[in-house]
Amino acid sequence: MADIALARAPETAREIRHARRLSVGAKCAMPVAVLLGIGFLAPMVAILAYSFATPRSFDVFRSFTLENFAGLFDPANTVWLSFAWSVGFALFTVAILAVVAYPIAYGLNAVFGRWAGLISVLFVFPLFVSENVRLYGWVLFFIKNGVLDGTLRWLGFSGGPEVLYTPGVTLFGMAYTYLPFMLFPMTLGLALVPRDLVDAARDLGAGRLLIWREIELPLAMPGILIGMLLTFVLAVGATAEAKILGGQSIIVISHDIEIAFTYSQNWPLGSALAVVVSVFIAALTLVALSKLDLDRMLGRR
Amino acid sequence: MFQTIPADAPPAHAATALPILQLVGVRKMFGGFAAVEGIDLDVREGEFLTIVGPSGSGKTTLLRMLAGMDQPSEGNITLRGELINDMPPNRRPTCLVFQSLALFPHKSVGENIAFALKVKGVDAATRKKRALELMRVVRLPDNYHDKNVMKCSGGERQRVALARAFAYDPDVLFFDEPLSALDYKLKKALEKELKDLHRETGKTFIYITHSLEEAMVMSDRIGVMRAGKLVQVGTPEEIYGAPVDRFVSEFVGEVNTLKMTRAGAEWHGVDVPGTFTLAPPKDGAALDEAFVVIRPEYMRFLAPGDRADNRLSGAVYNEYSLGSRIQYQVRVGEKVMLVELSRAHALAPGASREVTIGWDAADAFTLGS
Numbered sequence: 230m231a232d233i234a235l236a237r238a239p240e241t242a243r244e245i246r247h248a249r250r251l252s253v254g255a256k257c258a259m260p261v262a263v264l265l266g267i268g269f270l271a272p273m274v275a276i277l278a279y280s281f282a283t284p285r286s287f288d289v290f291r292s293f294t295l296e297n298f299a300g301l302f303d304p305a306n307t308v309w310l311s312f313a314w315s316v317g318f319a320l321f322t323v324a325i326l327a328v329v330a331y332p333i334a335y336g337l338n339a340v341f342g343r344w345a346g347l348i349s350v351l352f353v354f355p356l357f358v359s360e361n362v363r364l365y366g367w368v369l370f371f372i373k374n375g376v377l378d379g380t381l382r383w384l385g386f387s388g389g390p391e392v393l394y395t396p397g398v399t400l401f402g403m404a405y406t407y408l409p410f411m412l413f414p415m416t417l418g419l420a421l422v423p424r425d426l427v428d429a430a431r432d433l434g435a436g437r438l439l440i441w442r443e444i445e446l447p448l449a450m451p452g453i454l455i456g457m458l459l460t461f462v463l464a465v466g467a468t469a470e471a472k473i474l475g476g477q478s479i480i481v482i483s484h485d486i487e488i489a490f491t492y493s494q495n496w497p498l499g500s501a502l503a504v505v506v507s508v509f510i511a512a513l514t515l516v517a518l519s520k521l522d523l524d525r526m527l528g529r530r
Numbered sequence: 531m532f533q534t535i536p537a538d539a540p541p542a543h544a545a546t547a548l549p550i551l552q553l554v555g556v557r558k559m560f561g562g563f564a565a566v567e568g569i570d571l572d573v574r575e576g577e578f579l580t581i582v583g584p585s586g587s588g589k590t591t592l593l594r595m596l597a598g599m600d601q602p603s604e605g606n607i608t609l610r611g612e613l614i615n616d617m618p619p620n621r622r623p624t625c626l627v628f629q630s631l632a633l634f635p636h637k638s639v640g641e642n643i644a645f646a647l648k649v650k651g652v653d654a655a656t657r658k659k660r661a662l663e664l665m666r667v668v669r670l671p672d673n674y675h676d677k678n679v680m681k682c683s684g685g686e687r688q689r690v691a692l693a694r695a696f697a698y699d700p701d702v703l704f705f706d707e708p709l710s711a712l713d714y715k716l717k718k719a720l721e722k723e724l725k726d727l728h729r730e731t732g733k734t735f736i737y738i739t740h741s742l743e744e745a746m747v748m749s750d751r752i753g754v755m756r757a758g759k760l761v762q763v764g765t766p767e768e769i770y771g772a773p774v775d776r777f778v779s780e781f782v783g784e785v786n787t788l789k790m791t792r793a794g795a796e797w798h799g800v801d802v803p804g805t806f807t808l809a810p811p812k813d814g815a816a817l818d819e820a821f822v823v824i825r826p827e828y829m830r831f832l833a834p835g836d837r838a839d840n841r842l843s844g845a846v847y848n849e850y851s852l853g854s855r856i857q858y859q860v861r862v863g864e865k866v867m868l869v870e871l872s873r874a875h876a877l878a879p880g881a882s883r884e885v886t887i888g889w890d891a892a893d894a895f896t897l898g899s
């Protein structure tokens with residue numbers, strides 16, 4: 230109400246200027262700016278501030294120390310191992326998904342025809358169910374006397390393999406969870422390869438493999454890279470797979486961060502860890518994005 | 531590979547007139563619909579043949595079958611006597627210049643041109659040498675070799691596409707309306723260049739377009755397609771001077787068509803009143819009903835005392851300037867007749883709009899359909 234009154238009868242010259250300066254674009258951006266400010270920027274600032282606070286305290290904004298970071302880079306600290314597990318598993322996940330998703334993406338574009346829509350929906354469908362619920366579903370599948378084990382026994386085999394609570398099944402869980410995030414950017418990337426160019430290359434004598442290497446892959450690369458980046462960023466921060474499927478046979482970095490914030494009540498240490506991981510991922514993302522021609526990908530050449 | 535023939539050499543097709551491509555009863559069905567229906571055609575070695583027809587006439591489908599991207603449902607396509615119906619495009623000694631040009635956007639001008647050589651496993655140094663040679667043939671400057679192909683203008687891209695096709699050294703080159711997206715002036719210039727390149731390289735060119743004007747400028751022979759059938763194949767002079775039916779005559783340009791019926795030895799107009807003198811039809815058929823096709827440029831205004839085989843009275847109700855020529859629309863009863871005159875013979879500004887127009891029987895076509 231006060232705002233409306235102000236707009237009708239601005240009282241001071243400064244307010245008039247202010248009202249004029251705010252363009253339509255700025256006004257439209259207002260809601261999202263507020264949301265981002267509160268929901269995104271504020272926690273980031275808080276985390277950043279906490280990472281410089283006295284360890285094991287809540288003296289945020291009142292103390293400044295580099296002790297938290299010094300602790301992380303102390304050779305005696307084993308946090309680097311969690312970090313290595315996270316990055317390593319994320320890289321593995323990306324590699325597995327690139328190989329698994331490419332044929333599906335190709336099929337969605339060129340083979341499945343009128344079934345493509347339905348198949349896409351089937352790949353999206355699991356996203357409607359909470360990740361944890363789906364992972365517990367896999368636990369029931371792999372667990373001793375579970376779906377796999379029980380079925381094999383019933384069929385007269387000696388029982389299923391004991392894969393649950395191993396690093397291998399953690400990787401499986403990650404590949405399973407992040408498949409759609411690789412598949413859809415990749416499908417989009419492949420869809421942007423004009424049919425004409427493939428025909429032209431073939432007409433100029435090129436065989437399947439050469440067309441794939443010279444035309445399809447380079448032209449689909451923006452989509453593939455976006456898919457890889459997305460899955461990598463998500464997989465580095467993954468924690469549920471290692472916890473639920475992997476049974477903490479490996480500790481990932483986000484688990485360490487969680488522990489610092491909960492059991493050990495050491496918010497400054499957790500914040501410092503979070504900052505290091507964020508900076509690492511942000512740097513990687515920026516490098517990858519700088520190599521991407523988004524304009525071309527969106528057909529705005 | 532390919533050598534440049536001096537510009538003063540006679541066209542290659544004049545020396546060797548063997549069919550290089552032969553189509554016998556070629557049909558293409560899509561479901562129950564025949565996109566191409568029973569085409570018989572001999573393409574001579576070294577000729578510039580243009581297939582022209584309105585959109586949906588099946589000309590692109592025909593071209594895709596010739597290039598190997600579609601297979602005929604029936605009939606045979608032979609190249610130098612070898613049946614090539616099912617031969618994939620990468621094994622055919624033919625190359626298509628696409629309507630979209632289909633240049634590889636992530637490759638430079640040189641890489642685009644040398645693509646066929648890379649496929650053949652030619653080394654990088656030879657590829658570059660050859661690309662530069664071809665760039666000279668299509669009049670592209672040498673420093674374009676490393677330029678991104680997407681940064682080239684429309685006309686330059688056209689030349690890149692052409693050079694890329696030449697690099698494959700095909701026996702037959704196909705063109706799918708590659709000039710349709712260009713502005714008029716550039717299009718005219720490239721039509722002439724394409725004609726020059728055809729003569730210089732001595733290759734067989736098969737060109738598809740919906741524009742008969744384009745076909746007239748470039749072709750040795752023109753095939754007119756309608757609803758999946760080749761209606762007429764002939765030199766530009768034959769197509770222009772002796773169209774087989776109204777469709778071809780109307781496709782060539784704006785014409786006046788009058789329906790006539792015969793009563794004994796006299797022809798009576800159906801759309802316009804009067805009796806008319808008709809030239810006998812070219813095929814000598816005895817007709818009771820005929821269409822007379824008169825090109826606007828063969829119509830003239832008659833002053834009292836002027837003689838003409840046929841005459842009509844009407845009123846000028848519109849005139850358009852066509853640059854050096856003027857087109858008049860003359861209403862004769864319900865029918866609108868077109869009269870096209872050079873500016874020198876234009877109606878005087880103050881002259882009466884009530885006019886008599888006329889033409890001679892020998893200047894018009896008498897067609898049965």
